[in-house]
Amino acid sequence: MPRWPASSSDRATVGGVTSRASRNVDFFCAVVVVGLLAGFAGLSTTVVLRFVEHLTYHYTFGSLLDAIAGTNPVRRAVGPMVGGGLAGLGWWMLRRRADVPPLAGTIARHERIPRLSWSIDALLQLVLVGSGASLGREGAPRQFAAVLSDLCTGWLKRLSRADREILLACAAGAGLGAVYAVPLAGALYALRVMLKTSHPRAVGAALLTSSLAVAIGSAVTHDRPELDWPSADSTYVLTAHGLVLAPLALAVGLAFNRIMAVARPATLLRSWVLIPALAAAGLLTGICSHWWPELPGNGKSILTVSLASGMTLSAAAVILVLKPLLTALFLRAGGAGGMLTPSLATGAAAGSLLVLTINSVAGTHLHLPAVSLAGAAGVLAVTQGSPVWAAIFVWELARPPIWLLVVFLGSAVGAHGLRMLAKRRL
Template identity: 65%
Template sequence: MTRRDVEFGCAIVVIGLLAGLAGAATTLVLHAIEHLTYHYTFGTLLAGVESSGRIRRAAGPAIGGALAGCGWWLLRRRTAVPSLSATIAAHRPIPRSALSLDAGLQVLLVGTGASLGREGAPRQLAAAAGDLGTSRLTLTAHDREILLACAAGAGLGAVYSVPLGGALFAARILLGTWHPRALGTALITSSLAVAVAAPVTHLQHPLVWPDVRLSYLLGFLALVLAPLAAALGLAFNRLMAAATPKAPWASPMLIPAVAAAGLLTGICSIWLPELPGNGRSILEVSMDAGMTLGAAAAILLLKPVLTALFLRSGAVGGLLTPALATGAAAGSVVALGLNAWVGTELHVAAVSLSCAAGVLAITQRSPLFAALFVWELAHPPPWLLAVFAIGAYSAYGLAVLRQRRTATGGS
């Protein structure tokens, strides 16, 4: 065994431990901000929003948006905050302070109710901490790329208690490889991170799967829903791409712009309390069929629009869970509509997650990650992983075919 192998092995352990601490820290801070914003003690964000008054629902996200906008304005005046994935791929130095401060502002914004994902913050914080923790080790540029990507994936795995999902995110989405060295590192670091964050997350699955009877015909239904998921995923990507500024805003207008996006989200939450936050509330009500058909249709429209509005205002955040929530809302619309109009007895949770997996497969460009991540979130019966895979691969295949036809026609 060479010195390089020894130091790489040490770095794997350091990365896993630090990513777990990063995931635990962001989770604790996020929950503290949610409790302060909506003034509740126990339960989920949805319970807190539902128990709060109209003024607090509207004012909370607006105040959080103003504070986060002010923070981003001050930060961007002094330094650039590059994309983490682009920085890792280009083998550039990690701007630890900038990424850490940016991650803190993301947590602040999402905790006060912004319609953005919270997964970006632990990924950035884990990568920054991992880069610092391994700075004294002798690592090649390729090994450093693997470790930093795995740190980001492990941070994602830690906050959602999804070790396999975190590993696949690092290996397939950030690194784009099946190489045993990268995949093995990703699995070890993600598993370590989930274990380290366990005292905070308690290894609880973000979603609670309802204990009901299921039919194997869900696989056929997932195939039927694939065109809808493909269309929705492509539309989601286009909307987010159009909303994202070409260069990050660095003017005082950030403050009123992000605050206005927060205010609109807060006003909408007076009637639809599932809207604030990263999308977990929408997934929760999809699990227990807690939405009416009208509410599901409204959420299907408003969730991506509000997410795009935050991006347009200059805010930064994840898109993974908003895409999931949009797909789940679409699946709920289909299931609730068929149950009401045709008299079927479709399982709303299974249909919602199947459609969510299809949308996520397109937005993340990885159907395997999408199927496994959705399954790990709720841990339904194991055979439903195949159903989610059918939905994810079918939707992704349709999207690829459409893009190829568009490219051929354009040329």
């Protein structure tokens, strides 16, 4: 647990109790404000993202997957290309004039929040992802939530640097929770991924902010499919397959991390090359979507097909390869976006490939959605380094019966444990 420095109010000897009480009141008020603002950030970014999707693929109702499959071939290819070009133009103009530092490092180092550049960068991420780029959409609400929280709580002078770090990290986690409607996973993201602490002050703030944010964001995230899940009698069988899946999840997760590390430029691209590079990446994604309409976007379409048991063996194999490669292509071209859902979708494809192979060879009838989600949890545990968070995130995202959380934990903890064991031996 990090040892945060005490504030001047903590060190006061005269009226110290009153000072601490006042700071606690300020902190509680700030936590409530941050939760509400993060919910607004999640809601507004979701609305903007859906607007861009509808504009790109010219549809009014239904899912993005249906829209991509139903639109004409020219629009399917040109739409992502135009979106990539526009995002590239925006980043070229932004990065020539301002720095866009990473979220986690800026918060951890207690640096000044670049409100304007982060806000513009978040909008450009939505344009890129909404037009079909293979990147996650969670980066935009995390940044926007942090900007709003910093703007609206900066006047509370009694808060210490540690309190501000907690608030900003909770804002980022709550923004993530709001767009995916995952309150517990949003809180755990702030605690385990951003802060790496279990301090009671941080735990309470994370739970409250994430819950408030998800409640506000539910106005646009309430649409969840009703699926047929296996009975609890299958727990042992599915858990065994989740553990068997762990080595595959480890290999896929490590490969995903390696590909992204190689693809990510050492410094942000700032030249005009951003425009044709992102346009070309969008065009290639659009062309690939003629055969595999699940590829554009953050990966939700891949999860949708996996949960509906609509994935074929050949499609799972192709998506397992193409999804991380397209994500790396956008990173190499200078794009910005989240990595959670691309790695999640890659893991779902790996799980689908395994279960479809077993069902085909052995003639079994393993539950495709359950094993696909276990693969997603395993890969996410490797890419994010937090197996419990990964399992809970996947469970909250799909909302299966509670007992399936055991299956997801088995795959996530197994993959993460194998990684730790390999590190020790090396």
